[in-house]
Amino acid sequence: MIKTMLTFCGILIASAASSQDIYIQAGKLVDTKNGKVLSEKTIVVSGNTIKSVENGYVQPRTSADSLIDLRTMTVLPGLTDMHVHLESETNPQKYLESFTFNEADFAFNSVGFAKTTLLAGFTTVRELGGSGVNIALRNAVNAGKVDGPRIFTAGKSLATTGGHADPTNSFNRKLVGDPGPKEGVVNSIEDAAKAVRQNYKNGSDLIKITATGGVLSVAKSSSNPQFTEEEIKAITTTAKDYGFHVAAHAHGDEGMQRAIRGGVTTIEHGTLMSEKTMDLMKEYGTYYVPTITAGKEVSEKAEIENYYPALVVPKAREIGPKIQTTFGKAYKRGVLIAFGTDAGVFEHGKNAKEFGYMVEAGMPAMEAIQSATITPAKILKMETKSGQIAPGFFADIIAVKEDPTKNIKTMEEVMFVMKDGKVYKR
Known part of the structure; x- marks a missing residue:
C-alpha cells in the first residue's frame, strides 16, 4: 500500500x-x-x-x-466545559431574538457555535439551558451531521414564575401567559416532578434549575432564592429516578444553601457564597462551577450604552466583578471545583480564558486542567472514557x-x- x-x-x-x-x-x-x-x-x-x-x-x-x-x-x-449555552451568543440585539428568530434560526446558529467550541479544544460540554434546540444539536453531533463537542444537555432550564429562566419574563401581558411544567416553570412539588419528567420525555441528559435570580434576565433581583427547599428536593429525587444529576444556577447565598441541602450536584456561578455555604458544599460533596469569564465579560459590557436593558445593567455591575474573588476563597477552603465558563454569555471559542483567571485567583495550573478533564468525567459518569x-x-x-x-x-x-x-x- x-x-x-x-x-x-x-x-x-x-x-x-x-x-x-x-x-x-x-x-x-x-x-x-x-x-x-x-x-x-x-x-x-x-x-x-x-x-x-x-x-x-x-x-x-x-x-x-x-x-x-x-x-x-x-x-x-480533550477539555470539558461544564457550563455553556450553544443556542446563542451575546450581542446588543439578543433580547429581541425571542421575537425575531424562528427555531430554525437558533438551530443554524448553534451549529456554528458548536464547531467553534470544538476547535477551541473542548471536545465535551454540558449545555445548561436553551429552547430545546440544544437537544436536536446533540443528536445531530452524535449522528455525525454537524461538527461539535460531545454534548450533555439540560434542554430547558427549570424556574419558578418570574424566575431567572421563566421564558416569558419581560413580555407584555398579551404574550406573557402562564407557563407551567411543560415550559419549565415550577410552582409546587407536583410541578417539580412533572417538569423533570417532561424534560426526560423531551430528551434531556440532566436537569438545570435557577435556584436564585440572575444577571441577564429582565427581572429585578440577581440573587433572591426562587425555589423552596421542598421543591428542590422533589426535583433532585425525581431526577435521580431518571438517571439525571441537577445543576443549580445560584448567585445568592440562601438559594445556594437550599440547593445544596436539596441535593443538587453542582452550583453554577456562586457569586455571593459565604464561608458557611462553602463548608456546606464540602459536607455534601457539591461541586462549584465558577464561570469567572462570564462575570468579567458582563461587567465590561454593562458599561456599553444600550448593550443590556436598563434593568440588567446594575445587576451586571454588582455580580460580574465578584465571581473571581469568590472562586479564590472557595478553592482555598477546599470546595470541589469543576471547570465551566457560561460561554454564550460571551463569545464562543474564548472558553479557555477561564484557565488564566483560575490560576490568577490561586489555583495551580495542573489543578485547573484537571478541573476541565478528570473532574467533569466523574460528574458525567464518564471517568473510564473521558478526561485522560x-x-x-x-x-x-x-x-x-x-x-x-x-x-x-x-x-x-x-x-x-x-x-x-x-x-x-x-
Missing part, C-alpha cells in the same frame, strides 16, 4: 488509502490522573479510542498506519504550543484537535 506524507501547519501527517491506527508523537503529554507532565510519548489511536501510550517516538508499524508529529507541542486530553490520555479512553486529544503548567495562557491557542479519533484541527 502506498503511504503519502502531508504537512499541515508544521504538523506532519502520514495518510494511507485505508488507514488503520494513528500514531501521535507527543513532545510533552499531560497526565491528568497523576498530575504530571511526561516527555516523549507516542499515543496509538485505533478507531475512536486510545489503544496504547508508549515511551519514546514510535513509528507506525504497518504501511496502513498514519503518523501525526506533535513533537514540538504539549498534548492533553490512556488505553481504552476516547481518542479526544488536543495540543498546545507550550507546557500549560508553565504558561497557562497557551491553553487559549489550541493547535490540534482530535475527537473520537477524527482530526478536526491540525
Whole structure:
C-alpha cells in the first residue's frame, strides 16, 4: 500500500488509502490522573479510542498506519466545559431574538457555535439551558451531521414564575401567559416532578434549575432564592429516578444553601457564597462551577450604552466583578471545583480564558486542567472514557504550543484537535 506524507501547519501527517491506527508523537503529554507532565510519548489511536501510550517516538508499524508529529507541542486530553449555552451568543440585539428568530434560526446558529467550541479544544460540554434546540444539536453531533463537542444537555432550564429562566419574563401581558411544567416553570412539588419528567420525555441528559435570580434576565433581583427547599428536593429525587444529576444556577447565598441541602450536584456561578455555604458544599460533596469569564465579560459590557436593558445593567455591575474573588476563597477552603465558563454569555471559542483567571485567583495550573478533564468525567459518569490520555479512553486529544503548567495562557491557542479519533484541527 502506498503511504503519502502531508504537512499541515508544521504538523506532519502520514495518510494511507485505508488507514488503520494513528500514531501521535507527543513532545510533552499531560497526565491528568497523576498530575504530571511526561516527555516523549507516542499515543496509538485505533478507531475512536486510545489503544496504547508508549515511551519514546514510535513509528507506525504497518504501511496502513498514519503518523501525526506533535513533537514540538504539549498534548492533553480533550477539555470539558461544564457550563455553556450553544443556542446563542451575546450581542446588543439578543433580547429581541425571542421575537425575531424562528427555531430554525437558533438551530443554524448553534451549529456554528458548536464547531467553534470544538476547535477551541473542548471536545465535551454540558449545555445548561436553551429552547430545546440544544437537544436536536446533540443528536445531530452524535449522528455525525454537524461538527461539535460531545454534548450533555439540560434542554430547558427549570424556574419558578418570574424566575431567572421563566421564558416569558419581560413580555407584555398579551404574550406573557402562564407557563407551567411543560415550559419549565415550577410552582409546587407536583410541578417539580412533572417538569423533570417532561424534560426526560423531551430528551434531556440532566436537569438545570435557577435556584436564585440572575444577571441577564429582565427581572429585578440577581440573587433572591426562587425555589423552596421542598421543591428542590422533589426535583433532585425525581431526577435521580431518571438517571439525571441537577445543576443549580445560584448567585445568592440562601438559594445556594437550599440547593445544596436539596441535593443538587453542582452550583453554577456562586457569586455571593459565604464561608458557611462553602463548608456546606464540602459536607455534601457539591461541586462549584465558577464561570469567572462570564462575570468579567458582563461587567465590561454593562458599561456599553444600550448593550443590556436598563434593568440588567446594575445587576451586571454588582455580580460580574465578584465571581473571581469568590472562586479564590472557595478553592482555598477546599470546595470541589469543576471547570465551566457560561460561554454564550460571551463569545464562543474564548472558553479557555477561564484557565488564566483560575490560576490568577490561586489555583495551580495542573489543578485547573484537571478541573476541565478528570473532574467533569466523574460528574458525567464518564471517568473510564473521558478526561485522560490512556488505553481504552476516547481518542479526544488536543495540543498546545507550550507546557500549560508553565504558561497557562497557551491553553487559549489550541493547535490540534482530535475527537473520537477524527482530526478536526491540525
